[in-house]
Amino acid sequence: MIVSGIAQGCIYGMIALGFVMVYKATEILNFAQGDFMMLGAFLGVTFITLMNMPYWLGFVLTIVCMALIGYLLDLLILRRVIGQPTFALVILTISLGFVIRALAGGIWGGDPKSISTPYSGKLLNIGSAIIAYEQIAVIAGTVILTTLLYVFFRFSKMGVVMQATSQNQLAAYYMGIPVKMVLSLIIALSAAVSAIAGILLAPISMVDTELGFMGIKAFAAAVIGGFVSLPGVLLGGILVGLSEQFASIYLPQGVSPVIAYIMMIVVLVIRPEGLFSKIHRKKV
């Protein structure tokens, strides 16, 4: 049970990672991130189940496709609104989510679908606990992905460029960084991350157009984790996943679906900057 909580939390964490990357770079909060994940899962279904590709090939193709979609979205839409007031960005990304959902509904229909993986159905016994391989795959995938991202941002030139761009766009322009392209790449990267989350999630839960609503819960995770630190966000996700599991058992019915939001509001009240972060408030 703890493991399934952690696995669920890892999914939240991964979507939240996507949020935070985009947010740090562009100050856009991408409400459509959950729908990116949904789209990724559907693409995975198409490649693996419907076109009978090998699992890993489908996995890679999905990630590439989602990265391309993310890049194009930025090129066509998001780039024009960077720097506009919050409400415009919020509404824009929410409506983007609606459009994606409608498109997905039109292409794949409303019926839930699922992916079969090489490891699905197998169980692992550790002592008295029985753990499904799908959940281990989620956790392992998250760990690998986080390590890769960490290495990328810390040591590669592109990663450092991305960090610089997200700290100060104007200064980045002065330093000769192609800011617009970098921003598009960041959004592509975040779309790819959510695609991975989508594919890993697909074997556990059914894939349908409502999957995108998970994005909103991932927000709570992002806020609890502090919104700017990548490891903090992942921890926040795991915290949310675990507390959901425990609430569904120990607390009255109806608390479990909203425990994430309750925690989020409590965190916002006590420490508006999140549990694991440093942020400065304007003071007079």
Next chain:
Amino acid sequence: MRVLFKTKYLDDIRLIKHSGYAISYGLLLVVALLLPQFLGEFYIGELAQVFIFAIAGVGLMILTGYTGQVSLGHAAFLAIGAYAHVFFLEMGLPFMLSFILAGLISAAVGGLLAIPVSRLSGLYLAIATLGFAIIVEDIAKHWSSVTGGLGGKMVPAPKFFGHEIWTAWEFYYLCLAVLILIVLATLNLLRTPTGRAFVAIRDSETSARCMGVNVARYKTSAFAISAAFTGFAGALLAHRLSYISPDIYNIITSIQLLMMVVVGGLGSIHGAIFGAVFIGVLPQALAISKDFLPLAISQTPGLEPGVFGLILILFIIYDPQGLYGRWLKIKLFFDIFPLYRKSTFKKQKSYTKTERLR
């Protein structure tokens, strides 16, 4: 173009700036009063719904358009208003009393919500209000003794002095009266020191504080007033649908409300009303256009929100000032006829620079 010559300080804050206002809005009022004579019952009902949305829109406009606080959770106040109203009606209170109590309860909740969330700004505020709305929806689902749970509840017809309002046109006049009262109240509010403090907070919180505005207090009152108006709208909406259940007040409704003020144009009461008309007309237009579309497209799940989303995206990219902004541009074009320049309304390019210092 009319040039106003102001001779008294009070001229600055007059509601009716010149005779043109009196004539045009007077005409509008007459048209609104006469409409039930010419329209069928269906359209009157739809118009009443537009008025209800306009009331909620004015409420949200006070918060988002004038105080600058984005709320993604206003459907929660619609729900609170509706449930409180029905609860009091079932206790046997008269309509007026229960209506006002519903607004007050909604205001109280709004004020309470503001205490924690008024410390947040921009994005965090949007998320916190979103979380609040989801929690309220969940409470409505599970607190069955008051809310009727998932099954919902029937709403008794509004009663005035023992006379039940059943016909569509009576309900239409009720909604119109409430809308006019609320718009007048808002106009008056905006020319008081309180309203000016709201606008100051919107334009710059830091400088508002420097000028001695108690930011926390005014944000709380903005939340409370906005919640009260939205609560009134919720009570009326309950009558309009004559049935309440939690899924009427989900996130989509909150987003629709926010859409309404953005499409209409932030920072103007006209905007709220234009937005309400837009939101009211669009589903009808979609329903009609469905008949002409091929079956594969018209049967797509989530088509309506998708089209909504597309329109919003276009609005935000091409016309961020909304319908009212477009109206102002057209008006200015004719006012100064050969001299209109496109760059009058142009925005400056802005670069994002984070407030995070590390």
